[in-house]
Amino acid sequence: MAIRVQREDFDVGAELAALTENNHGIGGVTSFVGLVREMGGGPSAMTLEHYPGMTERQLAEIEAEASRRWKLDATLIIHRYGRLEPGDRIVLVATASAHREAAFESCHFLIDWLKTRAPFWKLEETAKGSHWVEAKEGDDIAASRWAETTANEKG
Amino acid sequence: MAIRVQREDFDVGAELAALTENNHGIGGVTSFVGLVREMGGGPSAMTLEHYPGMTERQLAEIEAEASRRWKLDATLIIHRYGRLEPGDRIVLVATASAHREAAFESCHFLIDWLKTRAPFWKLEETAKGSHWVEAKEGDDIAASRWAETTANEKG
């Protein structure tokens, strides 16, 4: 159960290996790596702003909620901030469980909730200057399919 | 779109990095790593037997089916055979897409189908000797939720 918010890149292989080390009850690890995607109109970098303190708190709450809902042996969320370029890793979410269903569902749950609740904002650089990326309604819909009591906590 | 059936271990971080290299249209990579799980009754190794030729064929068909169903930028399946010990990696399935829903669903689809169609068999070593692991009905059920035309192809 680990949360890290950092400027630096991360080593996916090393992180996943550390997650399952010495726990031979784990049957599977599902992970999601989010990358900076190049939008139409050529290369565009972005800067991720966040709310230090609240970010860690929200991620820890999301992670605790996943551990309540599924039987998990280990979870990891790493989210970067600062300036990132197309192809750069932004986020890693990984969940380990005895069974693959729990690993898949909890990992999917974590990234969906993270996208609607973790206080990060993307400032995209384009040829015409910088602009703040608008939230996608699809993210709220994706998160809402997991909704139970947590759904109405969002302000 | 790559399939590998091998005795050797694999480097998850390097494999995932290679999968997305030079494709900046990819927004997310979902991966699943299956591990040898220690069963009740202490450490137990296993030997994975497979049907060379048919394995690669089946995996390639499953992968092609995933690429028909979802918009994917890259997919990778690596499956090991031979003797493995608890904690060892058995399988890696990874899918890359512009959008995370496609990556999650296709990765989940691939591992569910792989578990019911790829010709691998586990011979488990226990204190009482070796025995062939029996197929879990749950795997058929997990795979059947993806069923369309492919469901009735299984003999």
Added chain:
Amino acid sequence: MKLLYFAWLRTKTGVAHEEVAPPEHVRDVASLIEWLPTRGPNFADAFKNTAVVRVAVNQQYARPDHPLKAGDEVALFPPVTGG
């Protein structure tokens, strides 16, 4: 009371964080959101459309009826776009 602004709420107001002593009638999130645009043209512009403003009190998402008190840390930001 400490106010923090993020993303375009920060760039529009021109303020990252500040200490404020709001008038007496500001007792909850809703009344704070009503008061803020009265503080000058940049605030009026930033809080033009309050439907897209999210609020956290002491680092937790808060609803309009959430009460506010002197020592609170109140953050104002648009819908999040991380991940």
Added chain:
Amino acid sequence: MKLLYFAWLRTKTGVAHEEVAPPEHVRDVASLIEWLPTRGPNFADAFKNTAVVRVAVNQQYARPDHPLKAGDEVALFPPVTGG
């Protein structure tokens, strides 16, 4: 016709692969599965419960009515347990 056996079908029959010339009436997967247990006690034991036997013809899963011909590669195995 080449036959391959995997997992406990291999250990029970004691055969990994073999070349066979089945009798004339063996024309599809179903009739092959009926003929095999008649080949001796180890085959009778291995094919006691044919409901759990899976068949692939030329490396593709095949149903009972799948026709067989001389040069086919036919694999017999229990439900798979990989991944």
